[in-house]
């Protein structure tokens with residue numbers, strides 16, 4: 001009976017350790033960069049040119065979802081229409097985009113989901129989920145792309161893709177030698193800084209849970225030894 005219980009706890013500890021390792025490995029990457037890769041793969045598979053990753057666009061995409069993150073409707077749609085002027089008056093200054101380099105935005109896609117999705121799932125289930133968004137993705141005018149994403153501690157999670165027809169390296173240039181201003185939350189493609197917020201809390205929680213289980217496990221082993229000695 002005791003042995004059976006122990007076995008169960010051993011498995012729990014193992015599962016938690018594995019889960020913690022898995023979650024933290026997921027946290028190290030930048031899912032916004034992964035999405036740019038997926039977008040370019042999809043375009044090249046359809047004989048369209050690759051898009052350049054623009055950190056300036058990416059950071060403004062993050063600002064866009066940061067503003068819209070209260071407005072996730074069912075159906076993975078975002079009910080949010082920031083005023084056009086916000087791009088030059090709010091998003092660009094908050095990111096440190098040099099205003100004289102502000103180019104033309106040729107398309108945008110926004111989506112949300114109540115749980116976190118891996119980049120490939122986010123691409124096919126949230127971002128490019130219908131013919132309208134597919135035609136935006138496949139538009140020949142684009143030359144640059146930027147991806148931003150944000151989630152509250154438990155979600156909903158928001159994704160935004162911005163496209164532009166700007167010249168490489170000369171539009172949406174970030175100040176401070178391309179680093180721009182560090183963002184408090186979320187991820188964006190091409191960022192100099194690592195992602196912040198979002199997933200980190202769940203990693204911390206998982207580590208605490210793992211420790212708790214380890215203590216219970218050790219306690220049981222000690223307890224059992226005492227029992228055997230008596």
Ligand SMILES: *[C@@H]1O[C@H](CO)[C@@H](O)[C@H](O)[C@H]1NC(C)=O
Pocket residue numbers: 067068070071079080081082
């Ligand atoms: C978010 O939704 C609310 C309620 O529908 C609306 O009043 C608000 O303007 C929306 N926010 C934005 C930035 O569009």
Ligand SMILES: *[C@@H]1O[C@H](CO)[C@@H](O)[C@H](O)[C@H]1NC(C)=O
Pocket residue numbers: 105106107135136139140141
């Ligand atoms: C591509 O984007 C440009 C700029 O936004 C737009 O004028 C044009 O209609 C789009 N083309 C297609 C095929 O959707």
Ligand SMILES: *[C@@H]1O[C@H](CO)[C@@H](O)[C@H](O)[C@H]1NC(C)=O
Pocket residue numbers: 042045046123124128129134
């Ligand atoms: C590109 O993405 C669309 C939308 O998710 C999908 O239907 C299509 O199969 C993808 N193409 C390739 C080559 O992966």
Ligand SMILES: *[C@@H]1O[C@H](CO)[C@@H](O)[C@H](O)[C@H]1NC(C)=O
Pocket residue numbers: 131
């Ligand atoms: C989307 O486009 C494809 C191919 O152009 C077409 O077969 C399909 O009916 C379209 N779907 C919708 C919902 O319009």
Ligand SMILES: *[C@@H]1O[C@H](CO)[C@@H](O)[C@H](O)[C@H]1NC(C)=O
Pocket residue numbers: 168169
């Ligand atoms: C533009 O950026 C790319 C990659 O960031 C770099 O390899 C290239 O040399 C840059 N071009 C110019 C003209 O600065």
